[in-house]
Amino acid sequence: MRISVPTIPHVVSSTKTNTITPAAAIERIASHLASGSVTLLTGAGVSVDSGIRAYRGKDGRYMNPNYKPIFYHELVADNSKGRAFSIPHASTATPDSVTGKLRSYLGYPLVRDTQPNTTHYALAALQHTGHINHLITQNVDGLHRRAIDHLWDDARTDARILELHGTLHRVHCQFGHVVSRDEFQDRLSASNPKWKAFVDELEATGKKPRTNPDGDVELEGVSYDDFVVPECLACLAQGRYNTNQKPELIFFGESIPQSIKERSFRDIERSDKLFLIGTTLATFSAYRLVKHALELKKPVLLLNVGPTRADGLEGIDKIEIATSRVMRDVVRAVLGRRASIDPVIVSLLNNGIHRPPLDDNDG
Structure with a gap:
């Protein structure tokens, strides 16, 4: 494709x-x-x-001369790359590893607080x-x-x-269950106390990362492999374990x-x-x-x-x-x-x- x-x-x-x-x-x-x-x-x-x-x-x-968006077919692919991106990240997340898991979590507060x-x-x-x-x-x-x-x-x-x-302010899973982004952000913070402390430090020092219009951030030398994505609670209530969730954005290649x-x-x-x-x-x-x-x-x-x-x-x-x-x-x-x-x-x-x-x- x-x-x-x-x-x-x-x-x-x-x-x-x-x-x-x-x-x-x-x-x-x-x-x-x-x-x-x-x-x-x-x-x-x-x-x-x-x-x-x-x-x-x-x-x-x-x-950004190194601009590399994440494409929708990569997001939903039933393989290791697709599963790596089945998380709430922005449409410009780099498809090189599992970076999409964290980049939107770090970038969303800037968009959330913008006036x-x-x-x-x-x-x-x-x-x-x-x-x-x-x-x-x-x-x-x-x-x-x-x-x-x-x-x-x-x-x-x-x-x-x-x-x-679409919008950054809502998240939905692959089965259509919708939650507010603030609620999902809180669940991400609870699942990742180390990264929550990192976000708090960024906000306290004013060292905000470069953020694109869709909430994606630019970070170098950071490992994302330990970032935990919580399951969809509505799916869990139906007996289904599902962490495949994303913001209500239209990704590149998505109709x-x-x-x-x-x-x-x-x-x-x-x-x-x-x-x-x-x-x-x-x-x-x-x-x-x-x-x-x-x-x-x-x-x-x-x-x-x-x-x-x-x-x-x-x-x-x-x-x-x-x-x-x-x-x-x-x-x-x-x-x-x-x-x-x-x-x-x-x-x-x-x-x-x-x-x-x-x-x-x-x-």
């Missing part, structure tokens, strides 16, 4: 774009959103200001006012939900936010459930326009939604720093500028006076962190 890692074609990644002033960007984005009926599609770039690294840098290349940034809350304001009526995200960090969950109940959030690639795929297409069809933020569209699951919108003659606006797979497509209006420089002012431009007198909107526009991760060369 040959499965390739999603990339941006070189001819696209070398495309040059013109610079734009924040004022001009705000005007163009506000004009696109003002009439409402917009579906929003977001990628890893949206969460960078929360401290979560994107996969790719401004040149469109992977920031929504100013862009998340600005977008939540536009969701709350109905200008963005559907949000599709490739991110698995749950930050879009956290930015608006104090305003909406679970049913409304589930109906308006589609997590295209998106048909119901999710169909809903993503419906969300495009139900809106008049498409707005893209912080995504290179390297994964086909996102790129095909853009193609679908273009086929339906819907206006498409793309806000992303660096090259994308859609560069050069006819019908794409692209703006290159950091979202944190414009999105709150976009909300003010769209909502006018309401942005300064509506207490909910005021609160959203005054909320959110801005803590982008340090570059690898920084201290």
Whole structure:
């Protein structure tokens, strides 16, 4: 089986774009959103200001040159390698040994504790006012939900936010039993007191490992062989011993459930326009939604720093500028006076962190 890692074609990644002033960007984005009926599609770039690294840098290349994802067929294979990966790890775990057993356990606390940034809350304001009526995200960090969950109940959030690639915050076994990630993390800690002490030391010293958007970490010189994965309690209650569990993520080579795929297409069809933020569209699951919108003659606006797979497509209006420089002012431009007198909107526009991760060369 040959499965390739999603990339941006070189001819696209070398495309040059013109610079734009924040004022001009705000005007163009506000004009696109003002009439409402917009579906929003977001990628890893949206969460960078929360401290979560994107996969790719401004040149469109992977920031980790040794990037080696774990593929779904390796995860589920009925052999030693498959059994080694039948655990709760992230989609970029290295398939060289049993490293997947621990890497997500070490990386998840960073994602769990990360807060929504100013862009998340600005977008939540536009969701709350109905200008963005559907949000599709490739991110698995749950930050879009956290930015608006104090305003909406679970049913409304589930109906308006589609997590295209799943979430880190739930774990399921091969038989469909689901538990919260926090509960599973606690069970992992109880089963691995040595590694729990290691995590506590990392948190106490502030020496957090490099973490990818899906919660996978980069560690060198560490042996993972003694990491214990607890059994699924629901399976155990049925008389079945089963440690084959993973986060509700879509792994490379794994198909998106048909119901999710169909809903993503419906969300495009139900809106008049498409707005893209912080995504290179390297994964086909996102790129095909853009193609679908273009086929339906819907206006498409793309806000992303660096090259994308859609560069050069006819019908794409692209703006290159950091979202944190414009999105709150976009909300003010769209909502006018309401942005300064509506207490909910005021609160959203005054909320959110801005803590982008340090570059690898920084201290």
